[in-house]
Amino acid sequence: MHSISVKEFLLWKKNQLSKGGDLQSLYFLIDCLGGIKATNLNFSSLNHDGKLYLKKNLDFLESIWEEHLIEFTPIQYLCGFAFWRDLKLTVTDKVLIPRSETEIIVDIVFKLFEKKSKQFLFAELGTGSGAISIALALACPLWVGIATDIDPDALKIAYKNYKKFSNLSNLRFSCGHWWEPFQSYKGKIDLAISNPPYIPKNTYEKLPKEVKNFEPKIALLGGEDGLKHIREIIQKAPLYLREKGWLILENHFDQGGKIKQLLIKNGFTSVEIVKDLSGIGRFTIGRYK
Numbered sequence: 148m149h150s151i152s153v154k155e156f157l158l159w160k161k162n163q164l165s166k167g168g169d170l171q172s173l174y175f176l177i178d179c180l181g182g183i184k185a186t187n188l189n190f191s192s193l194n195h196d197g198k199l200y201l202k203k204n205l206d207f208l209e210s211i212w213e214e215h216l217i218e219f220t221p222i223q224y225l226c227g228f229a230f231w232r233d234l235k236l237t238v239t240d241k242v243l244i245p246r247s248e249t250e251i252i253v254d255i256v257f258k259l260f261e262k263k264s265k266q267f268l269f270a271e272l273g274t275g276s277g278a279i280s281i282a283l284a285l286a287c288p289l290w291v292g293i294a295t296d297i298d299p300d301a302l303k304i305a306y307k308n309y310k311k312f313s314n315l316s317n318l319r320f321s322c323g324h325w326w327e328p329f330q331s332y333k334g335k336i337d338l339a340i341s342n343p344p345y346i347p348k349n350t351y352e353k354l355p356k357e358v359k360n361f362e363p364k365i366a367l368l369g370g371e372d373g374l375k376h377i378r379e380i381i382q383k384a385p386l387y388l389r390e391k392g393w394l395i396l397e398n399h400f401d402q403g404g405k406i407k408q409l410l411i412k413n414g415f416t417s418v419e420i421v422k423d424l425s426g427i428g429r430f431t432i433g434r435y436k
């Protein structure tokens with residue numbers, strides 16, 4: 148542990164923020180690598196004549212902060228963690244940093260399926276860090292989930308994250324292209340979820356550096372119009388879903404209407420666009436007949 152006076156720390160913090168960046172990211176760094184939670188750094192909760200104990204010294208934290216500012220490296224990749232719902236997930240540049248808007252998928256699931264106590268099979272296509280599947284598997288120990296990804300390195304991270312939080316084995320992992328790992332589950336899946344790559348090519352080219360230069364292209368790019376993967380997932384879903392099984396998709400801010408039509412065209416009912424907390428139609432859901 149590195150002991151420093153609160154006065155020295157406050158001066159250091161002011162100095163770091165004068166170089167750029169935002170307080171939230173700096174606190175993220177101090178929490179993940181320094182070991183002090185943001186709530187303990189509030190001006191009012193600090194004893195200004197006291198001391199703070201950090202896991203890493205200020206020079207080390209400063210070097211990470213500067214890398215974040217100069218190279219545009221996301222602070223989550225530099226720290227190796229992302230906070231998502233109540234989970235502290237390991238992340239590397241092999242996985243998308245799970246976004247806060249995606250947290251709502253878990254709430255949508257619990258609205259659709261109130262009874263967490265019955266047996267149930269869910270599938271996640273493109274699990275990345277494992278965030279969605281792990282949250283569901285932890286909240287519903289009787290449910291069985293299968294989380295897949297095309298990238299074996301991403302699956303290793305997802306598996307590591309699951310094992311960090313659970314001693315159970317109600318979440319399995321399988322590598323492959325969209326529905327391909329589900330060959331033996333045809334007609335058996337109660338719920339399929341996917342936050343697939345949905346960024347249209349033109350938009351992808353103009354993404355901010357911190358996204359485009361660091362997050363996996365395979366997790367973001369959805370072909371020319373952004374709907375390449377979503378089309379494939381919807382078209383094949385009827386083969387794998389149980390009768391009245393649900394499909395939940397995350398989509399780009401303006402894709403809801405088109406996805407709704409695609410779902411209807413492929414035999415889905417109860418099709419609905421669900422808004423995120425900013426009022427954007429971020430999710431499209433439907434039930435197979």
Ligand SMILES: C[S@@+](CC[C@H](N)C(=O)[O-])C[C@H]1O[C@@H](n2cnc3c(N)ncnc32)[C@H](O)[C@@H]1O
Pocket residue numbers: 242243244245246249272273274275276277278279295296297298301323324325342343344345365366367
């Ligand atoms: C937008 S990320 C979502 C990650 C995670 N579910 C989340 O919400 O944070 C899309 C994920 O789909 C995976 N993926 C891309 N193409 C795929 C394919 N053809 N088959 C299966 N997974 C794929 C990527 O590797 C990536 O992990």
